Every structure is written in C-alpha cells, then in structure tokens.
Amino acid sequence: MDYALELIFILKAWRVFVLVIGILGNWKVAKGDNEHAGRKLVDNVPGFISIDCGATEDYLDDVTGIFYKSDTGFIDTGTNSNISPENYNLNLDYGRQTRNLRSFPQGKKNCYTLKPEQGKNSNYLIRPFFNYGNYDNNNKIPKFDVYVGVNYMYTVELDGVDITLFTDIIHVPTSDIIYVCLINTGFGIPFISALELRPLDKSLYPFDFGALKRGWRFDLGTTTGTQEDYISFSLSYLRYKDDVYDRLWYTYGALPNSVPINTASDIDVQNSNDSYQPPSDVLKTAVQPSSGYRSLSFYDPTNYTGESYACFHFAEIAKLTQGRKREFIIDVNEGSYISEPITLDYLKPLSICLDQIFKGQVHFVINATAGSDLPPILNAFELYTVISQFDLHKPTNSRDVAAIMDINKTLRISREDWQADPCVPITWSGLTCNSDDTPMIISLNLSSSKLTGEIPFSLFNLTALQNLDLSYNELTGNVPKFLAQLPNLKTLNLSGNQLNGSVPEDLIQKSRNGSLIFIFGKKPDLCFSVPCTKEKKKPKRELIVALVATSMVVLVLLLLIFCALAIYKRKRRERASRSNFKIKNRQYNYSEVVRITDNFKTIIGEGGFGKVYLGILKDETQVAVKLLSASSKQGYKEFRAEAQLLMIVHHKNLVSLVGYCDEGENKALIYEYMTNGNLQQYLSVTNTNVLNWNKRLQIAVDAAHGLEYLHNGCKPPIIHRDLKTSNILLNENMQAKIADFGLSRAFATENDSHVSTNPAGTLGYLDPESQTSGNLNKKSDVYSFGIVLFELITGRPAIMRGREKNTHILDWVYPIIKRGDIGSVVDPRLQGEFYTNSAWKAVEIAMSCIPSPAILRPDMSQVLVELKECLDLEIAHGRSQTLAIEANETTSSTPFIVSSMELQSDIAALAR
Structure with missing residues (x-):
C-alpha cells in the first residue's frame, strides 16, 4: 500500500514537471519566434535608417513594415514633445511618425549623426519630415534651414499648423558619417518629426553636378491626381513595400490631351535589367495621347527658376499585334536628348535618366516617330531640382577636424554646439576659422572651460592656429615644446592653470623677440629663465656650515661617479670601435630639419616615434622625416638603437636611411621617400x-x-x-x-x-x-x-x-x-x-x-x-x-x- 501511494506521488510530481517544462518551452518558442520575426522585419530593409524623432521607444510601423528607432543615439541635444491631438495627421503612410517631434530651443546648429553601412561615395536618399502640429501651443510656425553636412538644402516653411512637409534629397557624401543639421535663422525654434535615410544603387540618378532635392515622382494613368493637386501638395502616393528604395510615387492621373491605359499583368521589375526598379503597380498604368494626337506633353506649373533633372519610366503594357510597333523620341525644353528612337518590350521596364540639367521650368514632349504605328506612352516620370556644385562648400580641413575632435575627446569639452563640422555652416563656439576654400581653424578660445589633464598633443596639428587661449582652467603637467613649433601662433595664454616645470626655451625666445605674445600669469611652479634657474631664499647663517659639509660629501661621491663613468665610457668606445655600428651618414641639425620639411608643412604618416613629414633636400631629393614626438613612449636609447642599426643595413629591399638629427630633445630620422606609400x-x-x-x-x-x-x-x-x-x-x-x-x-x-x-x-x-x-x-x-x-x-x-x-x-x-x-x-x-x-x-x-x-x-x-x-x-x-x-x-x-x-x-x- 505504501509502495502504491509512493508511486502515485511520483507520477503526479512527474506530471507537474512535464507541464512546467511545456509551458516554459512554449514561452521560449513564442519568444524566439517574436525575436526572429523582429530580425526578419529589420533584415527586409537592409541599410535603411528610420528615425521617429521625439519617440520614446523603437517600434515596427504597422502600415509600411519599416522598423523605426527613437532618435536616442543619433543626437544629444533637443527636447521631445507631442503635437496637439487635434492636429494628428490622418495620412496612414506617415501619420505615426509626425505625432511627436524633437525641438531645439538651444544652439544655432543641431545635427543628427548618421552612419550608414555603405559608407562614403554611395548614393543615398535622405528624407526629413516636419509637422508643427502646434506642439508648443503658440500657433506660430517657425522657419529654419536644413543642411546636409556643410551644404544648404532648403528652408522649412510650413503653410499650416497641420501640414506635413517632407523633401527628398539625393546625396553622395564624401565621408562615412552624414550630418543632417537644423539651423536656427532667427525665425522660431527648429524642430523635426522624422528622418529617413535609404541607400540607393550606385548606378541610380548619375550626376556629377552637386545634389538633387524635391524629388517629385508621378505615377501616370491612375484615377486620381491633377496639376492642381501637384501645386497644392495634396497628391496621394505609394511607397515601401511597393518600392524597394522607399521612394514616394504620387498618383497623377493623365497629362493634357491624354487618356489612361492599364494592364492586370504583373511586371517583374526586380529580375529585370532596370536597376531603378520602379514599382510594378506604377508601371501597370500609363497614359497615351488622346485619339488624333501623336505626342504627350508636360509643362511644370510651378514658378521654379533654378535647374532641374528628369527621369522617365516606361513599360509596354499593350500586347502589340504582329507588324505593329511603338517608337518615339523625347524632347526636353525644346531639345532632343535621346539620340536613338525608343522602343519597348512587352511587360519589361525601361528607365531613362537624362545626363543633363535643364534651366527653369521643365517642359517635355514625347513624340511618335514617322515610322511608328502607335502613339507614345509614358508610365511615370521624376523631376528634381538641382543643387549646383558651385553652391556646395568644402568641409573643414580634415586634419583640423581630426585634431579638434581629439581635443574635444581628450579634454572632455562640454559644449552643445560642438557638433558636425567645426567651421561650416556655423563655427563652433570658441573657434574662429579662416575663409579659405577649405576652412582651417585660426583661433581657439577655451578659457574658463573647466578643463583638466595635460595640454593635448593634437593641438600640434592645428597648423593655421594664430591664437590659443587655455587660461583659467585646471590643466596640469609641463608646458609642451610643440607649442613653439606651431608656425602661425601669435598669441598664447596659459595663465590660471596648474602647470609646472620649465617653460620651453623656444617659447621664451619667441616671447622676447616679439613674434609671440605669451601670457602665463604669476605661477611659482613654472620656470621662465633661460637656462632655467628659480630664485631661492638665502639660507640662514646656521645652515651654512651644514651645507658646506654636505657639499664636500657630495663632491667626493660625484668624483667617484665621474671616475666610474669615465672607465665605462672608455670601455664602451673600445667595444664600439670593434663593432660594425659606425654612423657614416650625414647628421643634420634641427634648423636644417625645419628647412627640409618647410616648417613641418606636410604630414605623410605616423610611426612609432611620431609624425612623418615630407621633406626636400637641397638637391631636390624628396625624403621622409620621422620626428620624435614629445609624447612618444620611445626615448633616447631606442632612437640611438634605430639610428645605429640602420646605418649598417644596406639592401635594395630595405628602406635606406639618408641621415638623422640628434640635437637635444629634437631627434629625427631621414629616410628615402617611397612614392607609392605602403x-x-x-x-x-x-x-x-x-x-x-x-x-x-x-x-x-x-x-x-x-x-x-x-x-x-x-x-x-x-x-x-x-x-x-x-x-x-x-x-x-x-x-x-x-x-x-x-x-x-x-x-x-x-x-x-x-x-x-x-x-x-x-x-x-x-x-x-x-x-x-x-x-x-x-x-x-x-x-x-x-x-x-x-x-x-x-x-x-x-x-x-x-x-x-x-x-x-x-x-x-x-x-x-x-x-x-x-x-x-x-x-x-x-x-x-x-x-x-x-x-x-x-x-x-x-x-x-x-x-x-x-x-x-x-x-x-x-x-x-x-x-x-x-x-x-x-x-x-x-x-x-x-x-x-x-x-x-x-x-x-x-x-x-x-x-x-x-x-x-x-x-x-x-x-x-
């Protein structure tokens, strides 16, 4: 009996165990399926960056299937807000993204930092969204500028509280990081509702004249959409998932004197040779001239006076009977830009982007050729406005950017406007830049910025710097010698810090000869004499005897040390005379190194010792000069080891040493210059x-x-x-x-x-x-x-x-x-x-x-x-x-x- 009860207890316990395992297993499977589904949804749009500005969490958009992230991690400034509920945009394609926003009451420039996987020199579509929605209850719509990198794109001017503005930009960045910046122009606080970046195939929209913006795409042959809708921005559209690049295609209906045509057959755009891949639904509708006409025409009804760019999309959706053909040419602004007549294959897409830009409003005519049995058709077309390359600016000198970024990181500078490019379009606070084609930093004022640590070596790379103010901080360590090597420095203020040690002789000499205004304040821990001798109080009479006795002991010890050193040096010389390490190449002094490198003008690399500079000898021979930096971990012994070693090494497949410099703290190795790098x-x-x-x-x-x-x-x-x-x-x-x-x-x-x-x-x-x-x-x-x-x-x-x-x-x-x-x-x-x-x-x-x-x-x-x-x-x-x-x-x-x-x-x- 006891045995039976025990068995029943074991069976019941086993059932409970199995039930718990089953529940946990189902929970894990469900969790895994959800995680897998989330990954799949993200993977469906590789390379997309979709930011819901002001959102508090990431989410999957139910309508588009696009995964949106909050803007945490893309920007550190600004304030999150929600628009007034009565102004919620009911357009399902972008309604959710415009119900919240991020505004920027502080600073003139606030920038989002985007790091697309494809990196620089790729083609990107960038699309910011703006919906004011009376989020601040002021009913006063602001006006501000949008920049991509250092270049102006457009001004945000909304026509109503509940209007959403979005403008496509097609841009090829010159760096791996893309900055999208909002600039306060004094007409209200900038804000942004959403920001989207879409990578495009590199072959799309080929142009070498700047950037494209506005991006109107017209889906012809639909049942809705007119020129009046186009002017009033009230067209409806389709986007992802219909369009793999998430371009927005507006339903436009018919052109003047045209009739719509359509097909129920699918058009396989993804497996075609057309990399533009316009959506199949866009190509399934088209327009052709009304009865009695042989051409299609379009006149841009806007008053645009700048430059434009046009693309056309075709697909034959009528199955032509044998012997009949459709053939046509395209004229834009009264000029023919297609050398050969165009013919189409049944249900095969054909996209044509003209390799020219057009002045003012776009007017195109598509004419049937004399040998064509059928009139022309047009399924869709695109119009862009052009940002000319002459309107684009170059970013700040890359070496200056790297230097100021490192200074910012090293000194932990806390300034909200230190974002994106330091000079363009708005200079960072504390900086002054010159007006050269490629700007450089000429003044840096970090006074009273609560800075700690040592003066960073990155300052040495700001070669155009004229004025440097580091006063009234808590900087420690020595005054670095490289400050005297800044070629254009005219004013240096180091007062009010905790610096110690000797002030470099070159700085003192520049101060004395008037080439540098050196302000250091009253700092007892710094020595300013050349050579460095600090004033000391005279010893009291009772200490003199003790000092004299101590001095005698020290002198005896020094004498013994000097004798030992003399013996050591003699033996070392004897060993060296038997060694192969004989320095035969030319020794240069530091002034010659400065002349050879044109005052360290051109950096060509960085090695274990420090920077490597391009140099030119008197006979016009190019050399590479490796300068031992003040912050190098390698010292005199390593320098001598390398110099002596290289003197005996001669081989056609080893870089030759031309000479060296060993003058006090200034040490350099001068190599043959290798033209093609590494x-x-x-x-x-x-x-x-x-x-x-x-x-x-x-x-x-x-x-x-x-x-x-x-x-x-x-x-x-x-x-x-x-x-x-x-x-x-x-x-x-x-x-x-x-x-x-x-x-x-x-x-x-x-x-x-x-x-x-x-x-x-x-x-x-x-x-x-x-x-x-x-x-x-x-x-x-x-x-x-x-x-x-x-x-x-x-x-x-x-x-x-x-x-x-x-x-x-x-x-x-x-x-x-x-x-x-x-x-x-x-x-x-x-x-x-x-x-x-x-x-x-x-x-x-x-x-x-x-x-x-x-x-x-x-x-x-x-x-x-x-x-x-x-x-x-x-x-x-x-x-x-x-x-x-x-x-x-x-x-x-x-x-x-x-x-x-x-x-x-x-x-x-x-x-x-």
Whole structure:
C-alpha cells in the first residue's frame, strides 16, 4: 500500500514537471519566434535608417513594415514633445511618425549623426519630415534651414499648423558619417518629426553636378491626381513595400490631351535589367495621347527658376499585334536628348535618366516617330531640382577636424554646439576659422572651460592656429615644446592653470623677440629663465656650515661617479670601435630639419616615434622625416638603437636611411621617400587600383629578399619584430622595401638563438607562441611574413572587423583551403585572373610559415626560394598562350586536388 501511494506521488510530481517544462518551452518558442520575426522585419530593409524623432521607444510601423528607432543615439541635444491631438495627421503612410517631434530651443546648429553601412561615395536618399502640429501651443510656425553636412538644402516653411512637409534629397557624401543639421535663422525654434535615410544603387540618378532635392515622382494613368493637386501638395502616393528604395510615387492621373491605359499583368521589375526598379503597380498604368494626337506633353506649373533633372519610366503594357510597333523620341525644353528612337518590350521596364540639367521650368514632349504605328506612352516620370556644385562648400580641413575632435575627446569639452563640422555652416563656439576654400581653424578660445589633464598633443596639428587661449582652467603637467613649433601662433595664454616645470626655451625666445605674445600669469611652479634657474631664499647663517659639509660629501661621491663613468665610457668606445655600428651618414641639425620639411608643412604618416613629414633636400631629393614626438613612449636609447642599426643595413629591399638629427630633445630620422606609400593602402578595399596577381607575387619576393637579408645577411642577425603590410613600402617602380626598424633588436651574439624581451609587434601579426613565451626570434618574423603573404593572396586584412566579433585571417582562410576552393581564397577583385598552380603554391608557402611550434617553420632563405619558383610559374604561364598549354591546364586539376588534400592534413596539425 505504501509502495502504491509512493508511486502515485511520483507520477503526479512527474506530471507537474512535464507541464512546467511545456509551458516554459512554449514561452521560449513564442519568444524566439517574436525575436526572429523582429530580425526578419529589420533584415527586409537592409541599410535603411528610420528615425521617429521625439519617440520614446523603437517600434515596427504597422502600415509600411519599416522598423523605426527613437532618435536616442543619433543626437544629444533637443527636447521631445507631442503635437496637439487635434492636429494628428490622418495620412496612414506617415501619420505615426509626425505625432511627436524633437525641438531645439538651444544652439544655432543641431545635427543628427548618421552612419550608414555603405559608407562614403554611395548614393543615398535622405528624407526629413516636419509637422508643427502646434506642439508648443503658440500657433506660430517657425522657419529654419536644413543642411546636409556643410551644404544648404532648403528652408522649412510650413503653410499650416497641420501640414506635413517632407523633401527628398539625393546625396553622395564624401565621408562615412552624414550630418543632417537644423539651423536656427532667427525665425522660431527648429524642430523635426522624422528622418529617413535609404541607400540607393550606385548606378541610380548619375550626376556629377552637386545634389538633387524635391524629388517629385508621378505615377501616370491612375484615377486620381491633377496639376492642381501637384501645386497644392495634396497628391496621394505609394511607397515601401511597393518600392524597394522607399521612394514616394504620387498618383497623377493623365497629362493634357491624354487618356489612361492599364494592364492586370504583373511586371517583374526586380529580375529585370532596370536597376531603378520602379514599382510594378506604377508601371501597370500609363497614359497615351488622346485619339488624333501623336505626342504627350508636360509643362511644370510651378514658378521654379533654378535647374532641374528628369527621369522617365516606361513599360509596354499593350500586347502589340504582329507588324505593329511603338517608337518615339523625347524632347526636353525644346531639345532632343535621346539620340536613338525608343522602343519597348512587352511587360519589361525601361528607365531613362537624362545626363543633363535643364534651366527653369521643365517642359517635355514625347513624340511618335514617322515610322511608328502607335502613339507614345509614358508610365511615370521624376523631376528634381538641382543643387549646383558651385553652391556646395568644402568641409573643414580634415586634419583640423581630426585634431579638434581629439581635443574635444581628450579634454572632455562640454559644449552643445560642438557638433558636425567645426567651421561650416556655423563655427563652433570658441573657434574662429579662416575663409579659405577649405576652412582651417585660426583661433581657439577655451578659457574658463573647466578643463583638466595635460595640454593635448593634437593641438600640434592645428597648423593655421594664430591664437590659443587655455587660461583659467585646471590643466596640469609641463608646458609642451610643440607649442613653439606651431608656425602661425601669435598669441598664447596659459595663465590660471596648474602647470609646472620649465617653460620651453623656444617659447621664451619667441616671447622676447616679439613674434609671440605669451601670457602665463604669476605661477611659482613654472620656470621662465633661460637656462632655467628659480630664485631661492638665502639660507640662514646656521645652515651654512651644514651645507658646506654636505657639499664636500657630495663632491667626493660625484668624483667617484665621474671616475666610474669615465672607465665605462672608455670601455664602451673600445667595444664600439670593434663593432660594425659606425654612423657614416650625414647628421643634420634641427634648423636644417625645419628647412627640409618647410616648417613641418606636410604630414605623410605616423610611426612609432611620431609624425612623418615630407621633406626636400637641397638637391631636390624628396625624403621622409620621422620626428620624435614629445609624447612618444620611445626615448633616447631606442632612437640611438634605430639610428645605429640602420646605418649598417644596406639592401635594395630595405628602406635606406639618408641621415638623422640628434640635437637635444629634437631627434629625427631621414629616410628615402617611397612614392607609392605602403602595401596596406594598396590592399585596402577602398583602393580602386587593384594589384594584379603577378605584381603581388613580385612584392612578396621583394619583401622576402629584405627580410632574408636582415636574418642572414647582417652580422649579427636582425629581427624586425613588427613586420606587417603597413611596414612594406613601395617606390615609384612598385618595388617593395621593408621599413620601420624602431622595434628591431640585434642578437647579443651570433650564436644567440633568440631575443628575450617584451614582444612588441601588432595584433594579428604576432606569433602566438611569442605572445606566451615572450621570446622573439627569426621564426617570429617568418610567422608575420606568412600573415602578410595571406593578405596578398586574399586581399583581406589580418584582423577582419565584425559587428559582434573580430576574425583573424587564419580562422577565415583555414576552412576554405580545407574545401580545396582556391577561387574563394584568392582576392575576388582579381576576377579569376591568376594561374591556379601559382595560387596554390603561394597558399602552401604561406601555410608553411605559420605552424606552431615554430621549429616547423622554414628559414627565410627557403621561403625566398619557394616564392621565386612561384613567381616563375606565373611568368611562364603568362608567356604561354597556345591551345596546347591551355588544354594542359584544363587536365591538370588532379595534382591540385592532391595538394588541397595535403593542405587539409596540414591544417589539422596547425590548428591553434
């Protein structure tokens, strides 16, 4: 009996457990389905940025299926408000987005920051919405300007409290960030209801004359819409999901002396060759001339006097009987802009955007040709107003922008108007900019801004700066020497801070000779004499004896130290006389470096020491001058190490040292100038000049020559320690040379097997074994070279950045090699133009460089031999063009399958 009761209890408990699990499972499935649905809805519109300004949460719009975000994260200024309920717009296409808004009672310029996935030089449709709705209960509609970046687009002027204004802008930005700014012009507080950005196919709306705005799109042949509706902005329209780009198409009805026609057949726009993809519903209706007419015409009824741009959309929706044809031409503003007559295919879209702009109101006529049996048709057309390139402005100098942004970040400056471009259209508070074609900052006043920390080095990049006021803050640290190197600085005010140490001699001298007004206030912690000597109180009589006795002890100690140093220096000189480190190149003084670089006018890069400047010697030879920055973590020892090392290194594939400067705190290395920059730039996806396969192999051979010389041609051998694509430079003949030995170290003796030190290197290139052991040797460089070789092969960086995580190039390439898919390994920009044999061999060489343990890696001499053979394969293939060799290539796939299988086993052994 007890056993039965126990069994019943267990069964009941089990039922409860199963029920709970079922409930939790259903809840999880429902939750997962909802999350999946949300992702799917977002993924349906990739690249869309849809912002409901003033909204408190994100949501999915029920009508359009577009996911809207609140503007949190897009802007930090402004105030959220709701319009008056009686002014809710009942238009379902954009009603919800206009029921709230964000207004900007503070500041003259307030900007939204948009970061589209496609980045710069892509085509975008930008559409702000404005609905006043008497949100402030003042019944006074404001007027203000809209800018995209630094360029004026239009003025917002609403005709009524309940009117919604939206104007399309088609814009190609020159940077990865797009700023949409509202400018207070003194006629009321700016506001915005919604902001939308839509990426367009790059082939759409081709123009090189500025930007497009207004964006009227007319869907002809519908049952509604007239010219009067067009003038009064009362047309209805369709948008996404009918239009994949979310363009708004207005129902316009018929043109003068025309009749509507339509079809029930679907028009497949997505699978056509027409990248404009006008909606199928737009193309299913059209107009043709009324009976007795042979042309269609349109006159813009507005009083627009600027420039216009036009596009036409056609689709034959009548099934023509055999032998009949429809053929026509287009005239715009009394000029023919289509050289050949237009004919249409049944149910196939055809879009034509004219590559010219037209002055004033647009008037077009579509005429049937003499040989046409049927009159012309028109399904839809678009009109835009043009913002001329002559009305566009250039943004602030990019170096100044980067500098002021870094200053803002470093000093944590809190000013609401420090948004978007610092100079255009409204200058940030505290800044003054010049009026050059490309503006630059000439004055910076940050007085009494509660700034803390040290004076940032980024100020050094404001080369046009004339006046700098940092007074009455809480800045600490030394007065940096680079302030004296600002070429145009005329006034410097550092008073009222917590600065200490010595004022740089150059600043004092400039102050004394009148070239600089230097205001520093009364600060006892600063020393202003040259050389620096602070006044001290005279010691009391009773301290004199103690001071004299102490001085005698100190003198004796100093004498002993001097003797020890003299012995040490003599032995060091003796060792140096036996060493190969003999500095034979020319030594320059600092004034010569200033002259060579034209007062550090042109920055061409930045290395471990600091900025790299373009220089010109007296014989007009271009050089690269690497200047040791005041903030560099590397010091005198590292500088001397690099200088001495480079003096003995001479090879055609290593960057040569022309000379050096070692004058007090001013230190510089002067290299030969490499015209074509570095390899990393050439492999970047933004570089349109794609390196062909032959050139990539030649660069690999050149770099291998240089590294092999460092390892085996130098006595003692040299380890580079930071080999990467940015340290492989290219001269005017695209010959590769290895650069930047700032992290290099020579072996202590020829017989030493490794250098034990803190690994420097760069993430992605550093041997994993070295990261854990701290031992850097030749095989560490071989690993780095293998990564460089994979970058040359694949066109991908060592570390591929992702939204959720970063991927190492080896983790990406291993599975593809394992599949034996060489076509997916090699850079797709080569479009298959490479010899499969040489590609597989290059992969095999790269794979041989990266095994762990390092003992399995070859010496660079062996790598060089293999790479030369790989290059010879490619050259031989290029010279062989006969059909016999092509047939041989076709039948030679088996060895490469075997090679792929061998690589698979290698991967298993090399798995990290």
